[in-house]
Amino acid sequence: GAGVSQSPSNKVTEKGKDVELRCDPISGHTALYWYRQSLGQGLEFLIYFQGNSAPDKSGLPSDRFSAERTGGSVSTLTIQRTQQEDSAVYLCASSQSGGSYEQYFGPGTRLTVT
Amino acid sequence: RKEVEQDPGPFNVPEGATVAFNCTYSNSASQSFFWYRQDCRKEPKLLMSVYSSGNEDGRFTAQLNRASQYISLLIRDSKLSDSATYLCVLYGSSNTGKLIFGQGTTLQVKP
Numbered sequence: 755g756a757g758v759s760q761s762p763s764n765k766v767t768e769k770g771k772d773v774e775l776r777c778d779p780i781s782g783h784t785a786l787y788w789y790r791q792s793l794g795q796g797l798e799f800l801i802y803f804q805g806n807s808a809p810d811k812s813g814l815p816s817d818r819f820s821a822e823r824t825g826g827s828v829s830t831l832t833i834q835r836t837q838q839e840d841s842a843v844y845l846c847a848s849s850q851s852g853g854s855y856e857q858y859f860g861p862g863t864r865l866t867v868t
Numbered sequence: 869r870k871e872v873e874q875d876p877g878p879f880n881v882p883e884g885a886t887v888a889f890n891c892t893y894s895n896s897a898s899q900s901f902f903w904y905r906q907d908c909r910k911e912p913k914l915l916m917s918v919y920s921s922g923n924e925d926g927r928f929t930a931q932l933n934r935a936s937q938y939i940s941l942l943i944r945d946s947k948l949s950d951s952a953t954y955l956c957v958l959y960g961s962s963n964t965g966k967l968i969f970g971q972g973t974t975l976q977v978k979p
Contacts, residue, residue, distance in 0.1 A: 799968070
C-alpha cells in the first residue's frame with residue numbers, strides 16, 4: 755500500500771517568510787510524528803499526534819513552530835518567520851498507534867532558508 | 869551529555885569484512901532500543917529491534933548491555949549494499965513512541 759507521503763519534497767524560502775509542510779500518513783495509522791534532521795545532526799523529535807488526544811509539543815524549538823492534524827489524518831507543520839537555522843530536512847512518520855508500534859517515515863521535506 | 873552517542877565514523881571496510889558499531893545511552897530507565905538504517909538523502913528505515921537477550925537477523929546481530937548502557941550492531945560478511953548510516957535509536961517515551969536518535973555511524977563498504 756501507499757507509504758507516508760510529504761510535500762513539497764524541497765522548499766527554498768527567504769528568511770522571514772512563513773512555510774507550510776504537509777504530511778499524509780499511512781491510511782489507518784492513528785499516530786503521527788514530526789522530526790527534524792539538520793546537517794550533521796541526528797534526528798530530533800518535534801511533535802506527536804495520537805488520535806483525538808492533545809498533541810505532545812515538547813520538541814518544538816520555538817513558538818514560531820506549530821502543527822495541526824485535521825480529521826485525524828493529514829498534518830501540516832507551519833514555521834513562521836523562518837530563520838536560517840530552520841534549514842533542515844523535516845521528516846514525518848506514522849504508526850498504527852502510539853507506543854511500541856513501528857514508525858514508518860516519509861521521504862521528508864528539505865527546507866532551505868536563504 | 870547527549871542521550872544517545874555514537875561514533876560517527878566513517879567506517880571503511882572491504883567486502884566480506886565483519887564490522888561492529890557501538891552506541892551508548894544515558895538514561896538507565898530506557899526500555900526499548902532499535903537500529904535504523906538511513907541511506908544518503910533517504911528516510912530512516914527500521915533495521916531491527918534490540919532485545920535484552922540479543923537477536924540476530926541474517927548477517928546482522930544486535931546486543932544490549934544494560935549494565936554498561938550500550939547497544940551494539942554486528943554486520944558479518946559485509947556487502948556493498950550495506951553502505952549506509954546506521955542510527956542507534958531508543959524510545960524517549962514508551963507511552964508515546966517518541967524516538968530519540970543517535971547521530972549515526974556511517975559505513976562504507978568497498979569492493
